[in-house]
Amino acid sequence: MIRKRILPLLAVSVMTIAAAALLSACGSLGKGQGKPADVTEQKATDTDSAALQAVHFVHRLDDYRPKKDHYNFYFTYKTVHPWWDAVALGMEDAQRQYLENGITVTYEYMAPPAASAEDQTARLLQAKEAGYDVIGVDVADEAIISPLLDELSDSGCKVMTFSSSDASEGCKRIAYVGNTHNYEDGALLTEALCKKLDYKGKIAILVGSKGAPCHEDRAKGAMDTIATYPDMEIVAVEYDMDSVDIAYDLTAKILADHPDLDGLVCCNMSNPVGAAKAVTEKGSNAVIVGMDHDREALHYLKDGVIYCLGVQDCYSIGFNTLQVAVMIADGNLPGELYPEKTDETTTIIYQKDASTMLEMLYGDIS
Amino acid sequence: MTKKNISNRTFVITAAIGSALITVILILNTLWASRQTIKATDEAVSAVSSFYLNAMANRRARTITNLINNNFDQMEKAVDVIRDEEIETQEELRSSIGMIKSLLSLSRFALVDEDNVVYTQYTTYTGGSRHEFLAEGELNGRTISTVYLYGSSKQLCLAIPADFKAMGKSIKACFVQIDIRDIVNLLAFDDDQESTNFGLYSKNGGNLSGTELGPAVSDKNIFDITKGSVPEKDWLRFVDDFARERAGSLNFTVGDTKETLCYEPVQNTGWELVVLIRDSVIRDQIHSISEQNLSITKYQLTFTLIVTAVFASILLLEARIIARKKLEAEQENSRNLRSMATTDSLTGVGNKHAFSEAELELNPKIMAHEIDKLAIVVCDINGLKHVNDTLGHAAGDQLIRDASDLISRFFVHGSVYRIGGDEFTVLLQGEGYDTMQTVIDRFNRTAEENIRKDAVVVSIGYAVLDPSDEQLHDLLKRADQMMYERKRALKQMGAKTRD
Numbered sequence: 001m002i003r004k005r006i007l008p009l010l011a012v013s014v015m016t017i018a019a020a021a022l023l024s025a026c027g028s029l030g031k032g033q034g035k036p037a038d039v040t041e042q043k044a045t046d047t048d049s050a051a052l053q054a055v056h057f058v059h060r061l062d063d064y065r066p067k068k069d070h071y072n073f074y075f076t077y078k079t080v081h082p083w084w085d086a087v088a089l090g091m092e093d094a095q096r097q098y099l100e101n102g103i104t105v106t107y108e109y110m111a112p113p114a115a116s117a118e119d120q121t122a123r124l125l126q127a128k129e130a131g132y133d134v135i136g137v138d139v140a141d142e143a144i145i146s147p148l149l150d151e152l153s154d155s156g157c158k159v160m161t162f163s164s165s166d167a168s169e170g171c172k173r174i175a176y177v178g179n180t181h182n183y184e185d186g187a188l189l190t191e192a193l194c195k196k197l198d199y200k201g202k203i204a205i206l207v208g209s210k211g212a213p214c215h216e217d218r219a220k221g222a223m224d225t226i227a228t229y230p231d232m233e234i235v236a237v238e239y240d241m242d243s244v245d246i247a248y249d250l251t252a253k254i255l256a257d258h259p260d261l262d263g264l265v266c267c268n269m270s271n272p273v274g275a276a277k278a279v280t281e282k283g284s285n286a287v288i289v290g291m292d293h294d295r296e297a298l299h300y301l302k303d304g305v306i307y308c309l310g311v312q313d314c315y316s317i318g319f320n321t322l323q324v325a326v327m328i329a330d331g332n333l334p335g336e337l338y339p340e341k342t343d344e345t346t347t348i349i350y351q352k353d354a355s356t357m358l359e360m361l362y363g364d365i366s
Numbered sequence: 367m368t369k370k371n372i373s374n375r376t377f378v379i380t381a382a383i384g385s386a387l388i389t390v391i392l393i394l395n396t397l398w399a400s401r402q403t404i405k406a407t408d409e410a411v412s413a414v415s416s417f418y419l420n421a422m423a424n425r426r427a428r429t430i431t432n433l434i435n436n437n438f439d440q441m442e443k444a445v446d447v448i449r450d451e452e453i454e455t456q457e458e459l460r461s462s463i464g465m466i467k468s469l470l471s472l473s474r475f476a477l478v479d480e481d482n483v484v485y486t487q488y489t490t491y492t493g494g495s496r497h498e499f500l501a502e503g504e505l506n507g508r509t510i511s512t513v514y515l516y517g518s519s520k521q522l523c524l525a526i527p528a529d530f531k532a533m534g535k536s537i538k539a540c541f542v543q544i545d546i547r548d549i550v551n552l553l554a555f556d557d558d559q560e561s562t563n564f565g566l567y568s569k570n571g572g573n574l575s576g577t578e579l580g581p582a583v584s585d586k587n588i589f590d591i592t593k594g595s596v597p598e599k600d601w602l603r604f605v606d607d608f609a610r611e612r613a614g615s616l617n618f619t620v621g622d623t624k625e626t627l628c629y630e631p632v633q634n635t636g637w638e639l640v641v642l643i644r645d646s647v648i649r650d651q652i653h654s655i656s657e658q659n660l661s662i663t664k665y666q667l668t669f670t671l672i673v674t675a676v677f678a679s680i681l682l683l684e685a686r687i688i689a690r691k692k693l694e695a696e697q698e699n700s701r702n703l704r705s706m707a708t709t710d711s712l713t714g715v716g717n718k719h720a721f722s723e724a725e726l727e728l729n730p731k732i733m734a735h736e737i738d739k740l741a742i743v744v745c746d747i748n749g750l751k752h753v754n755d756t757l758g759h760a761a762g763d764q765l766i767r768d769a770s771d772l773i774s775r776f777f778v779h780g781s782v783y784r785i786g787g788d789e790f791t792v793l794l795q796g797e798g799y800d801t802m803q804t805v806i807d808r809f810n811r812t813a814e815e816n817i818r819k820d821a822v823v824v825s826i827g828y829a830v831l832d833p834s835d836e837q838l839h840d841l842l843k844r845a846d847q848m849m850y851e852r853k854r855a856l857k858q859m860g861a862k863t864r865d
Binding site for chain 1: 491
């Protein structure tokens, strides 16, 4: 009987939280320039509901009425990876909702097996000739890709950036939907590590792809944070090129070179998995902080090998990317309808949140 | 051994106590039988529910297997159709996929090329990291996997190898994804949803279907919920059954509630279909039936008691009536016997015994001079011997009856007794005494007339109570004297006599 009374209340509470989060997400879409994640606010999410707040699955299309009944887009991202599969699910949700409203949205969502600016360049040049309504790009290397985006824009293509990496400042792309606070995310994770280590010790930093803005920004945020504490020292900075195996090898090497390593800052999705694997095998006590929601990483978090993870709301990124793409295709520029940069949230989750997150994202599979 | 008379009261008390005892025994027996039935039913519930659940789990697991096989068959047909279309552009491919989805009622239908690029009706994407069956490299035959859609629903993915060209690319596989919630809706065909729950579970006990397996398990991991609620050995067997895709059952208790669940592997999926029923549901239903039966029995018992009481009352009433009639008959019989003892059987008037009783009753009063009006008339039939001798005793008896009638007719207010063969006496008191002389005169005249008519002639003499009389016999003697005189007188008139 008590359970029967509590369950509806719990359900209402969860729905209320979800609704509030949805309103918050929708609100951010229409407020113009995105803001970096609020570090204080994110620390406040260090509660039991942090996992529930990290990703928002309930989205509805906004009130914008598309001008056409069919759109065809092309999206390309850095590399084939589960992180972007989550973005794809958000896109598909939006596509289904448009279809329910009588609007057909077709698109390609393509990436190479390994991050490559050259591959991305080739794909974009091919897309340029195909007459897509909008071309969306998760920038593999801002130095190489940004000029190409300008070229596409100059040729009449409508170009936007999305997910983890924007183009360089001044690029002619129309808008960006994704994480706008990678530097702050890096700083936030590192701050949590420093506090855990009582602001002293040797730290190694693992980065993803060289030139990938999101990874580089996080690494810079980490370095700047560590630099503020005199008793902390960075002993290594390595790039795994978004490969778990490389991350493992690099960590093993770092541990061999610095057996007294106190902590590891991991700036992408593959870093923490490889690092945790190596730390476990080598019997190290190094504290790991990292990014994203890889299933293995969540299990390491659950087991206490990883201290905390910064989880980005990939689902919302995908959903909002498609909405903004439709608006751009209709000729709308950033302003009232959508901001030039649509900010998406990052939430720090800890060991106590791991089970909930595993259940939410992976159906509690072991 | 002394025999005691059984009174009506004793009979009634015995009957009442007997009835009460029978009633109490009947009630206790009924209650005992009801409780025994409920107890026996409780014991049967577990066995029944296990049997019931096994059948239900097996049926539902087979339904899913059929669904899977049907989808595989449809996919193979779909591949054949698309292969024959010789598709050149992405638009044509999307159009064909849409047509196949619509025709074969497939939900998510997609093709995969040699580079792991996935083609659906609306999207084209690189799916190497998204689909489990693509991670395994080459696809050998029908492949079943479970897809956990990031944060939302879970789906069943069915894939088959393909080998044809489209848009110049080699298509190596096709697959469909079916939302597990749709499978659950398909399974929810029984009308017993309120009392049974079912769910689909992964090998690690995770809930795939999103259905609540009763309030105790809800949609949580079934291993987590049952751990600690059953002996460790049973729990480990339960976990092992899931890992090895075996069927089985488990009883566990949460709070005061005993739960029974049965599980059946769904072929080739790695899933276990679990059906749960709360023993209390069956027990409550059977209890409800038992209560209804008990209630009916109570009504029947009450009705029986009322009918018994009514019949008992009727029987008692009838017994009283019979007893009363019997008493009245006995009284009548007694009266008859008494009457027979004091009545002359030939004439119906009092006999000598009756006269003696009357004499015994009167003598003390005569002695005490308590009676002032008393007379006695002595009567003697003339010629009885002659009739007997000449006409037979039947004629003689008739003569006696005629004489008795004559006497009784005249001495209406007197008591008539036959005290001898041809002798009668009449006791006169009250009005009989007051009218005595007139009646005697008329009687004598009649006697004289009867001489001429050759009818019965009776000689009478009488005597009235004299103060010197001490007993009735004194009057009788004087009356006898007068009667003999009268007899002689009548003889002279022609009446027949003994001589």
